Amino acid sequence: MGRLFGTDGVRGVANVDLTPELALALASATVEELGGDRPLAVVGRDPRPSGELLEAAVVAGLLASGADVVRLGVVPTPAVAHALTVPLAGSTPPAFGVMISASHNPMPDNGIKLFGAGGYKVPDDVEDRIANRLGSQRHRPSGTGVGRVRADLSDSIDWYVDHLVSTVPTPLTGLRVVVDCANGAAAVAAPAAYRRAGADVVVINDDATGDRINEGCGATWLGPLQDAVRAHGVAAGLAHDGDADRCLAVDAGGQVVDGDQILAVLAVALQERGELTRDTVAATVMTNLGFHQAMAAHGIRVAETAVGDRYVLERMRAEGLALGGEQSGHVILADHATAGDGILTGLHLLARIAQTQRSLADLAGVMRRLPQVLVNVPVADKAAALAALEPLVATASSDLGSDGRVLVRASGTEPLVRVMVEATTMERAERVAESLAATIRS
Numbered sequence: 015m016g017r018l019f020g021t022d023g024v025r026g027v028a029n030v031d032l033t034p035e036l037a038l039a040l041a042s043a044t045v046e047e048l049g050g051d052r053p054l055a056v057v058g059r060d061p062r063p064s065g066e067l068l069e070a071a072v073v074a075g076l077l078a079s080g081a082d083v084v085r086l087g088v089v090p091t092p093a094v095a096h097a098l099t100v101p102l103a104g105s106t107p108p109a110f111g112v113m114i115s116a117s118h119n120p121m122p123d124n125g126i127k128l129f130g131a132g133g134y135k136v137p138d139d140v141e142d143r144i145a146n147r148l149g150s151q152r153h154r155p156s157g158t159g160v161g162r163v164r165a166d167l168s169d170s171i172d173w174y175v176d177h178l179v180s181t182v183p184t185p186l187t188g189l190r191v192v193v194d195c196a197n198g199a200a201a202v203a204a205p206a207a208y209r210r211a212g213a214d215v216v217v218i219n220d221d222a223t224g225d226r227i228n229e230g231c232g233a234t235w236l237g238p239l240q241d242a243v244r245a246h247g248v249a250a251g252l253a254h255d256g257d258a259d260r261c262l263a264v265d266a267g268g269q270v271v272d273g274d275q276i277l278a279v280l281a282v283a284l285q286e287r288g289e290l291t292r293d294t295v296a297a298t299v300m301t302n303l304g305f306h307q308a309m310a311a312h313g314i315r316v317a318e319t320a321v322g323d324r325y326v327l328e329r330m331r332a333e334g335l336a337l338g339g340e341q342s343g344h345v346i347l348a349d350h351a352t353a354g355d356g357i358l359t360g361l362h363l364l365a366r367i368a369q370t371q372r373s374l375a376d377l378a379g380v381m382r383r384l385p386q387v388l389v390n391v392p393v394a395d396k397a398a399a400l401a402a403l404e405p406l407v408a409t410a411s412s413d414l415g416s417d418g419r420v421l422v423r424a425s426g427t428e429p430l431v432r433v434m435v436e437a438t439t440m441e442r443a444e445r446v447a448e449s450l451a452a453t454i455r456s
Contacts, residue, residue: 019144021425024036024125027122037126041073047140047147048109048136053081056102057113060116061222062115063121063223063224065115068124077163079154080155080159083164084166088168090174090199091117091259092358096351097173100177103164107131107132109131111128113127113128115199115256116256119256134353135353178361181347181362185212190246191208191213191214191216191248191250192217192246193215193253194236195254196228201222204258208252216242219232233255234255236253239252249266249367249374252264258357261360263374263378265375271378273345274297275380275383278308283362291334292334293313296317296335296337298319302341308382321340330348340354345359347359384436384437385439385443386443387435387440388433391432392430393454403431403454406449407422414442418442419435421434422450433450435450
C-alpha cells in the first residue's frame, strides 16, 4: 500500500475515497501527533459542496480529541498558514491548522492539508506518523476535557486581506487588471486585496457556491482570462486556482506569463532591492531551462528541489532563502508567508509593474522559455511505468544533450505519470515526449 499522504495532503473523491470517517480519524490522529495540552487548531476550506461535510467531520475529530477550534470558513489555503502566525483567539498563535481543499482538482475531489506550528506544512515523516496512528486506540476526553469551538471567523476575511496589502512595496494606483478567481476560495479575498492595494479590478469566475470550482477557468484553464484581458484592454490578468495558492498571469496582449517567468521577475526585483538572500532562488526540477539561463545572466543561483511547494520551502528554510517557486504558479515570498500564496504573488507582480512603469510583457522578457512539452499519462501502476521508461529516458536525454532535457515523474496527487521534455524546437520536444508517452500507454 502506498502513502496515504501525497505531494500535497490526502486527496480523493469526497465521500468515496475521502470519507467523513477518514477525515474524523485524521483529525484525531493529528491532535495526538501535533497537539499538546489543550491545543488550539484552525480549520479552513474551499467552497466545494463536500467541504461542509468534511469540515464537520474534521471539527468533530478535533473536538473529540480535546482540541479547541477556530473555524475560518471559506479561505485560501495560505490564509490557514497565516492564521498560525497570529493570535486569532487567544494570546498565542494556534498549534496547527487543517485546510480542506483539493486545490486545482475537479469539484468532486477534495483533500486535507496539514500545517504545523508557525504555518509550515508538516514534513513527510510527520504525515507518515499521523497515518500510522489511524488504526490505534486513543483516549477520548469527557466533560470539560472535550474541545470547544472558540471562534468562528467565517464572516470576515479582513484579518488576512489586511496582512496581504501591508506587504505591497508600491501602490497599484492606476493599474487596471482582470482577476480570475477559479470559482473558488479566492472569490472574496482576491478582489478585496487587489482593490485595497489600489488596483482597478475586473473580476471573473467568482461563483462562491463551489459547484463550478476550477471548471474551465482559473490557473489551469487560462482561455477565459486571456479573452477578458483583450476585451477590457487591461494591463494584466491574474489567475488563481481553487484554493488560491497559485498565481499565473496574462499580459496585455493575451500571452501567458507562467510561474517561471513570475519567479524570474520577482527574483530580479528582490535582487535590485538587496532582499534576495544569498542571491539565490529555489525552484523545482520542472523549471524551464530558460529560467536557469536568465538567472545566470543576473548572477542569481538556482537551488533545485523536488516538485511541490513544500520541498521548495524546505530548501528555502535550510538555506535561509527569501524566494522560491514552481512553474505551476506556487511562489513563496518567505519574508511575508510560510507557504505558496497566489494573491500575495499577484500583488507583488503588479507592484513591480507599478514601480517600474514597464509592461508585464516587457518584464516577463527577462527570460526566454525554451519549448517545453508536458504530457500526463493515466496509469494503474506508477512505479512500473517509471521503471519501464528508465532506459528510454536515458537515451533521449543523451540525444538532446545540453540543448534540452527529459524529466519523467509520478504525480503526487493523481494516478498519472508526467512526461516533460524541453528542446530547442517545439517539434523536437513533442516528438520525444509523445514517444515516451506512447511507451507508457502500451
